[in-house]
Amino acid sequence: MKAFSLDEDQIARVVGAAAADELSRRFNRHADFLTIASWTQNTPLGRGGLALDEAEKDACARRAATFFGLKADYLSARPAEKIADWAHELAAALRARLDAFSFKPAARGDGDVAFTHRADAIYQDAAAAANVLAGRRRLLSFVAPHSLLGFELSVLTPNLLGVEAVDARGMTPDELSKNLLFGDVLVATPTLWRYMMQEELQAPDNSLAVSFGEPMTPELAVEMRKSGFGVLREMYGSTETGLIAWRDNPGEAFILFDHWRRDGDDLIRLCPDGEARHVDAMDLLAWSGERSFTLSGRRDGAVQIGAVNVFPDAVAETLRAHPHILDCRIVVGRRSDGAARLIANIVLSEKTPPNERTARDIDVWCRVNLRQQERPQIYNFEIETGA
Template sequence: MKAFSLSEEQIACVIGAAAADELARRFNRHADFLTIAAWTQDAPLGRGGLALDEDEKVACARRAASLFGLDEDYLSAVSAEKIADWARELTVAVRHELKSFSFKPAARIDGDVAHAHGADAIYQDAAAAANVLAGRRRLLSFVAPHSLLGLELSLLTPNLLGIEAIDARRMTPDELSSNLLFGDVLVATPTLWRYMMQEGLRAPDNSLAVSFGEPMTPELAVEMRTSGFGVLREMYGSTETGLIAWRDNPGEAFVLFDHWRRAGDNLLRLCPDGEEREVDAMDLLAWSGERSFTLSGRRDGAVQIGAVNVFPDAVAETLRNHPHIEDCRIAVGRRSDGAARLIAHIVLAPKTPPNERTARDIDVWCRVNLRQQERPQIYNFEIETGAEA
């Protein structure tokens, strides 16, 4: 069925997004949002495009193949000059061999471990999302499509609904305001929604806003409704589990999709093949009924910043490797708009002055050794006596 397929153009977009993630993970190469959004079919793999050297090209080809459940060396014999060359090969394979997908979590605590999901389970998730997004005319996405929820919501769901899927990552808020039409749905993370609200995004009547990846605050929800989005849908799930539940307002409980059941304090997935599989939720769930719950914090100590799971203890451990830092503790604070931010409480090494130059030196070091979401936004220095400076 056409609804259960991905076009070559869509696969190229997935490849480009996955390549950007792989370059950041393995080679500490970071590109800006608009640059990554342009890594589509016609983007060269060399000069004028992704600018990959041989090691980077091999790593990106392996990531692309494994994402679609293929052997990581599937593309090794393909002579590729553009993303389109890889996309063409993967499109044929996906039509005949697609049995699973493999996604890497945004958090780096698991190293390079990927989580595999059967293709039927991924389409089951997308069908569930389509049920709560039915009636829309177009779907625009501000989210990269290489993650589990990004792929399901940005590409598979509109395919199942038979509506146009538009990559909005290359649009400014002004361009989005001009392009949004009556009946559209726009997908973004709360961090991106905050940015769009700050930039004055306006939506026409009967527009639907979808968010996922980090908690939606009541204050942000009010801003989004004021900007014209009459309906909100917040999705809950993870790379490890798949898509689990949804709700309309931050103050409400999440409601399980039909292929999930409560199993005591945990979850039971009803798989498409009839199997029932118990799943550990990534968060502590406070049940208010057999099909509804609220979140009571992460089981693993992660906090969500920019839709990325960040582990404060791991960030602190990394910072302790800096020659000016003797000890470090990471706290989580909230900005005035409700977004989480990291605060580093640092005990400096002996004879290290707690001044602006030291702060700049540590901040530059963090830009090399930590991802953007892991970098502290505030540094509190302590001198040897323990008093903050």
């Protein structure tokens, strides 16, 4: 089935994005957004490219293989100098067999946990997304393709629709404004949409905006419509569950895709092989009918910042390891545009002054020990005065 086949360029984009994520998780190596977007088939794995040492190269090779349901050591014995070499080997393997995909959730607390899904279930999700995005001329994606929803929406869905897929991650908002055409669909997370709205992205008539990964706020939706996007689609799902539902406006209820059913407070997935599988949603669902619901907060206490699940208690525990911090409590605030942000309420040691220098010192420490989305944006200081 050609619609479900992956070419080497698509595989290479996934490999590059997955490698960036693996380097961040395992080796605390962080590349900027535009650098990662520039990694193509021709990018070297060593000097002048990803600059991988042997340990990093092995970790990235294992991540690439397991993403496509292969044994972790599948690429280990195969010589490779460029991303294209891995993509070529993977493409050959996938032509013979592709029956699973494996995705890691975007949360530091999950360590090396990955969730494996049957390939037919991932294709089922992509087909559902294609049904609500039909009639578009091109699909442009501003998201990395290694996450479950990123892969389904930016790679598989345009394949199913038979439309051109454009990797827009390397474009500036000004370049996007010039490249968007009548009838296009652009995929991004709300954090990226806020950035594009701040940079005054303009869209032509009949453009469709797709978001996922964190809640869409009414304020952001208004700005997106003002910029020219006549239609919005917000997708709901997770790495653990797959794609579940969609809606047009933040104030509306989500609507289940056809392969989902309500099961009391939870869900039943109707799998392609005929199995009806019970699934625990990652959020508390407030049902307004048999096929519609709104979200009532995460079950696990996570908050979504920049499409990444962040655990405030875990962030506070990490901050308590700083030599000048006796105690810390993390709360979630909202910026004027509705975006979530972390606020750190910190009790400093008795001899540590609550000044700008202390704040800078803690911020530098956070950049080493926390991922970007986990870093507090506001520090409130108290001083421990002793007994």
